[in-house]
Amino acid sequence: MLKIKNVSKSYSKGNVKAVDNLNLNVERGEIFGFIGPNGAGKTTTIKMICGILPPDSGNILIDGYDINENPIAAKRAIGYVPDNHETYERLSGIEYLNFIADVYEVDPDVRNERMEKYLEMFSIADAAGERIKTYSHGMKQKLMVTAALLHHPPLWILDEPLTGLDPKSSMLLKEEMHKHCSAGNTVFFSTHVLEVAERLCDRIGIIQHGKLIAVGTLDELRGPKANETLEKIFFELTESEE
Amino acid sequence: MSDFLKVFRIQLRARFSQKASSRKERWKNFGLGLVIVLSLGSLLFSWAFVLHGLFATLHQANMLDVGLLSIFIAGMLVVLIFGVVGVLGVLFQSKDISFLASLPLKQGAVFASKFFIVYLYELAVLIGAVLPAIIVYGIFTSGGVLYYIKATIAMLLLPMLPLILSTLISLVLMRFSGLSKRRDLFAVVGGFLLVIGYLVGQQFLMSKISTMSQDAIIALIMEAGSFVKVIGRSFPPALWAVNAVTLSGVDSLINWALYLASSLAAFALTCFIGSKIYLSGALAQLETAKKGKKVHFNKLKKKSRSPIIAICIREFKLILRSPVYALNSLIGVVLFPVMIFIFPMMSSTDPDLTAIDELMSSLPPSMLFVGAFGVGLVVCTMNAAASTVLSREGEHFWLSKVIPVPYRIQVYGKLLFTWCISAVTIVLCLIPALIMLPGTITSLIPAFICALMGAIPLTSTSMIIDIARPKLKWSSETEAIKQNLNVVLGMFASVALGFIFVVVSVFLINRLAEQLAIFLVFVFIGGVALVSTFALARFADYKYKRIEM
Numbered sequence A: 001m002l003k004i005k006n007v008s009k010s011y012s013k014g015n016v017k018a019v020d021n022l023n024l025n026v027e028r029g030e031i032f033g034f035i036g037p038n039g040a041g042k043t044t045t046i047k048m049i050c051g052i053l054p055p056d057s058g059n060i061l062i063d064g065y066d067i068n069e070n071p072i073a074a075k076r077a078i079g080y081v082p083d084n085h086e087t088y089e090r091l092s093g094i095e096y097l098n099f100i101a102d103v104y105e106v107d108p109d110v111r112n113e114r115m116e117k118y119l120e121m122f123s124i125a126d127a128a129g130e131r132i133k134t135y136s137h138g139m140k141q142k143l144m145v146t147a148a149l150l151h152h153p154p155l156w157i158l159d160e161p162l163t164g165l166d167p168k169s170s171m172l173l174k175e176e177m178h179k180h181c182s183a184g185n186t187v188f189f190s191t192h193v194l195e196v197a198e199r200l201c202d203r204i205g206i207i208q209h210g211k212l213i214a215v216g217t218l219d220e221l222r223g224p225k226a227n228e229t230l231e232k233i234f235f236e237l238t239e240s241e242e
Numbered sequence B: 001m002s003d004f005l006k007v008f009r010i011q012l013r014a015r016f017s018q019k020a021s022s023r024k025e026r027w028k029n030f031g032l033g034l035v036i037v038l039s040l041g042s043l044l045f046s047w048a049f050v051l052h053g054l055f056a057t058l059h060q061a062n063m064l065d066v067g068l069l070s071i072f073i074a075g076m077l078v079v080l081i082f083g084v085v086g087v088l089g090v091l092f093q094s095k096d097i098s099f100l101a102s103l104p105l106k107q108g109a110v111f112a113s114k115f116f117i118v119y120l121y122e123l124a125v126l127i128g129a130v131l132p133a134i135i136v137y138g139i140f141t142s143g144g145v146l147y148y149i150k151a152t153i154a155m156l157l158l159p160m161l162p163l164i165l166s167t168l169i170s171l172v173l174m175r176f177s178g179l180s181k182r183r184d185l186f187a188v189v190g191g192f193l194l195v196i197g198y199l200v201g202q203q204f205l206m207s208k209i210s211t212m213s214q215d216a217i218i219a220l221i222m223e224a225g226s227f228v229k230v231i232g233r234s235f236p237p238a239l240w241a242v243n244a245v246t247l248s249g250v251d252s253l254i255n256w257a258l259y260l261a262s263s264l265a266a267f268a269l270t271c272f273i274g275s276k277i278y279l280s281g282a283l284a285q286l287e288t289a290k291k292g293k294k295v296h297f298n299k300l301k302k303k304s305r306s307p308i309i310a311i312c313i314r315e316f317k318l319i320l321r322s323p324v325y326a327l328n329s330l331i332g333v334v335l336f337p338v339m340i341f342i343f344p345m346m347s348s349t350d351p352d353l354t355a356i357d358e359l360m361s362s363l364p365p366s367m368l369f370v371g372a373f374g375v376g377l378v379v380c381t382m383n384a385a386a387s388t389v390l391s392r393e394g395e396h397f398w399l400s401k402v403i404p405v406p407y408r409i410q411v412y413g414k415l416l417f418t419w420c421i422s423a424v425t426i427v428l429c430l431i432p433a434l435i436m437l438p439g440t441i442t443s444l445i446p447a448f449i450c451a452l453m454g455a456i457p458l459t460s461t462s463m464i465i466d467i468a469r470p471k472l473k474w475s476s477e478t479e480a481i482k483q484n485l486n487v488v489l490g491m492f493a494s495v496a497l498g499f500i501f502v503v504v505s506v507f508l509i510n511r512l513a514e515q516l517a518i519f520l521v522f523v524f525i526g527g528v529a530l531v532s533t534f535a536l537a538r539f540a541d542y543k544y545k546r547i548e549m
């Protein structure tokens, strides 16, 4: 579903190599957790997958489409929830969702049904008519999740999705991620909360200093030492790299 | 360091510091600076030229002081009007207000530092208007070093009183509008009313002056002179400033004392008021009135929009709902039609316009065509919405990259939006012209059709400039649109293009039969419009994906 091949990226205004020769395959129907310390390169990778940043070298294929060669088909397959929720504060929630549905060309009947479903589920339906400016951090996050799901994307990408959500919303979101996978789609999310990754993911990739240092199922990462927590593995791996 | 200095410095830094990292970038900045200096320089030079002519006449009538006084007053009025826009943006609509409010700083210090940020903006504009006058005056009176020192000090202090007035107006406006639900609308309408009031008032004065007897030029200047003195008396600080500069000895000192004391006292008073009520007003801006309108999903519209239309409508909503954007980018829409409408109304001694109409209709239609075409292009040159089309997206720019809409389609949506603004301006100018001069309809209509088409290359050129060097990092909407060089560059490019269009049409009309020439102008402008749209699309496809954020 998602293929990252030899991708590197340095920011032009900085000498750091934010992502260094990254290779990764994520299969259809998987929940993939992308974990790593702050500044490891998670957001940079995700921005390249979504077409926000051009990679310096390498290819990224989404559902077989190269994000740089065939951007429109690739972008159509993605639903993206960014880590900061900068969005048009002067629009109302419903106006924003309608805009998104228009540009993803979602049928009016379908969009209204989905909007209602997700807004009710996250209990922000009452605020939908109000300007996004009045939303709390969590409400904005839920609106972005709703917007990303309107076109039922085959690949759902979330950057640090659980920060700032209350326990109930966070449970609902995790459930929704499961449901989305069961319906044959793929979920790719980044986090630094290890327990979440441990419980939720089919496979995990650990990134540090822009390099993927381990990837596999939890069992594969544990290796011979069964019963170890992801936290322990994580520290062993990241420390030994230092 | 005092609180004031700390806040002032951090704001200056946030607004002005820019590191040119590479050699190439430094050369680029240098080239850009050169273009700006040259264009601003030529503008200032022509202003100085006009002033020189004016002051020469005044010199003969021995009324040079009146000239300086009127320039000072005009400058102060401009600061007063545009100060309201600046104060609204920097003091009340800036993103850092809640951050600054959370710091252990004195409210008065935050207020004063923000006040001085606006002061710097206004001073920059004012220097452009006033400095040539000071120099021309100095040449005519062969003023010495002392004169220039005095004049410079007076000039640096000139924005103080008008800006204080506009701050007080804004404080009051925010105080009241804070209570109202449609606060943004309130600010936009209030701002436009001020601008219109200013224009009408100015036209009124002009008409008073120009209706006077035509043969006695000196009498006219005397009249105008006494008129300015009347205003000077009703706003004495301007008079004190001029007297302080032009008189000598004790008279000068007295006027200096009056000028400085009034500025200082007003500033102290404003700071006091600001330190009491500023933050509550500013923080109220962060709240948006809840409409409390429940959305009924089954009643939602059953129609979807094409991406181009969806983007165009989104742009309109975002502009109209932000007072700063609306005031800055729609100013032309209000300004030009009002000017065109009130100018003949007031300056004509003959209230019956049929005479003008007959005169105009008796002109060769080709001349009317060129004139109207030129006016139609001129009113499109002030389109800040086009020259900040990408900058305004700021941190939201990621969305444009993520949505599955080709960049070229996205800029078509934006072009439609910016063109609509120009088109509305043109049509609003056409209507009063047609009503007042019905005899000219046969030349006006083709001219305005050509102008509507000419608006396409003008706006798309401004858009290309902004896409080439967008300013995506900003902390307030004011910064995105007012402190954005692209607005100036876009305006110069539009003026240059419009000039070329007019020259080409004059060339064609002089050489060919009228009908044929107008037809060829039509074809030419249409061709340029097509090419520029195509260039815009190609450039967006090239540039969008390379913009990092």
Ligand SMILES: Nc1ncnc2c1ncn2[C@@H]1O[C@H](COP(=O)(O)OP(=O)(O)O)[C@@H](O)[C@H]1O
Binding pocket: A011, A012, A013, A014, A016, A017, A018, A036, A037, A038, A039, A040, A041, A042, A043, A044, A045, B549
């Ligand atoms: N816009 C940017 N300009 C320059 N450097 C950046 C930018 N964004 C991120 N970086 C750098 O790239 C590296 C990776 O950052 P990021 O991908 O945001 O990490 P993560 O999301 O894993 O916390 C960091 O060293 C960061 O300093």
Ligand SMILES: [Mg+2]
Binding pocket: A042, A043, A044, A083, A160
């Ligand atoms: Mg991140």
